[in-house]
Amino acid sequence: MPFPEERPRRLRRTATLRSMVRETQLSPTNFVLPLFVRAGKGEKRPIATMPGVFQSSVDVIVAQAREAWSLGVPSVLLFGIPETKDAVGSSGWDPDGPVPRAVAAIKDALPELVVITDVCMCEYTDHGHCGPLETRHGRTDVNNDATLDLLAKEAICHARAGADIIAPSDMMDGRIGAIRGALDDEGFGEIAILSYAAKFASAFYGPFRDAAESTPKEGDRRGYQMDPGNRREALREVRLDLDEGADMIMVKPALSYLDVIREVRDLVDVPVAAYNVSGEYAMVKSAAAAGLIDETRAMMEVLLSIKRAGADLILTYHAIDAAKALG
Numbered sequence: 001m002p003f004p005e006e007r008p009r010r011l012r013r014t015a016t017l018r019s020m021v022r023e024t025q026l027s028p029t030n031f032v033l034p035l036f037v038r039a040g041k042g043e044k045r046p047i048a049t050m051p052g053v054f055q056s057s058v059d060v061i062v063a064q065a066r067e068a069w070s071l072g073v074p075s076v077l078l079f080g081i082p083e084t085k086d087a088v089g090s091s092g093w094d095p096d097g098p099v100p101r102a103v104a105a106i107k108d109a110l111p112e113l114v115v116i117t118d119v120c121m122c123e124y125t126d127h128g129h130c131g132p133l134e135t136r137h138g139r140t141d142v143n144n145d146a147t148l149d150l151l152a153k154e155a156i157c158h159a160r161a162g163a164d165i166i167a168p169s170d171m172m173d174g175r176i177g178a179i180r181g182a183l184d185d186e187g188f189g190e191i192a193i194l195s196y197a198a199k200f201a202s203a204f205y206g207p208f209r210d211a212a213e214s215t216p217k218e219g220d221r222r223g224y225q226m227d228p229g230n231r232r233e234a235l236r237e238v239r240l241d242l243d244e245g246a247d248m249i250m251v252k253p254a255l256s257y258l259d260v261i262r263e264v265r266d267l268v269d270v271p272v273a274a275y276n277v278s279g280e281y282a283m284v285k286s287a288a289a290a291g292l293i294d295e296t297r298a299m300m301e302v303l304l305s306i307k308r309a310g311a312d313l314i315l316t317y318h319a320i321d322a323a324k325a326l327g
Helices: 015-021 058-070 098-109 144-161 175-185 203-212 231-244 255-267 278-289 295-309 319-326
Strands: 031-038 044-046 054-056 075-081 114-119 133-136 139-142 165-168 192-199 248-252 272-276 313-316
Touching: 031 058, 031 098, 031 319, 054 058, 058 075, 058 098, 058 319, 075 098, 075 203, 098 114, 098 144, 114 144, 144 165, 144 175, 165 175, 175 192, 175 231, 192 231, 192 255, 203 278, 231 248, 231 255, 248 255, 255 272, 255 295, 272 295, 278 295, 295 313, 295 319
Parallel strands: 031 054, 031 075, 031 313, 075 114, 114 165, 165 192, 192 248, 248 272, 272 313
Antiparallel strands: 044 054, 133 139
């Protein structure tokens, strides 16, 4: 009797068969929901470029976090919209600012939910860059070393409020070491750091900048965010951040950098996160609104691709809808 011809399709015939042999599985526990916090009460301001996403006051943020938790999403990531901005972003370490207040309120209502806070100056500076500016030889740029002290202040402020994880997104050299040292010195050695280690200067951040009101007034961030063509440099950044004390590593954005996610996953033995960013979210929403794609299927395929590439955690604005789809 001849050896039977291979027929992979035999395991694709039914939904149950397909689910039994599926190599990559999504779960709500893979998701982190980003949220935008602002002052006020009962505030829920729609973001025009991100359908279904809002700038919300602390009371509304708690309700959004509660919904995420009820669906099995274990974590939220907080961004702040301050009432005032200045050249150094001093609202970023104000203990009465929107992020510390939201952290405390969420942890009071949902003590087991993991609260991650974005640590960066761009939301808090009046010029929209990720740290204080300096001019040298006729060129204006962020002062890297001066920024480190401010990031440490912001991280300590969030830790005091009850944050579980600090996530620096500024891409300054040496920031992980500075923040780790500051946390340890202040008695917060148990607080983990999720580093935006490989954060690329991407065109897909546009809607986020509307949401966070953080568009630079002049210039751009290509002088400190990574060049999209550099794969090896991303791995170097990852190694440096781990050496400085990062506990987890992030690649941002996700879809245009699936190869980087895969290489980082193969390189490290710590958890790897990927940020399914605002522009990626908006593309799915816009195409679905135009009747060009099935929104739920496209959303789940995008998220599955990020997980398949090697991400343990996916930061995504789809978190609530995806958790509902997973049932």
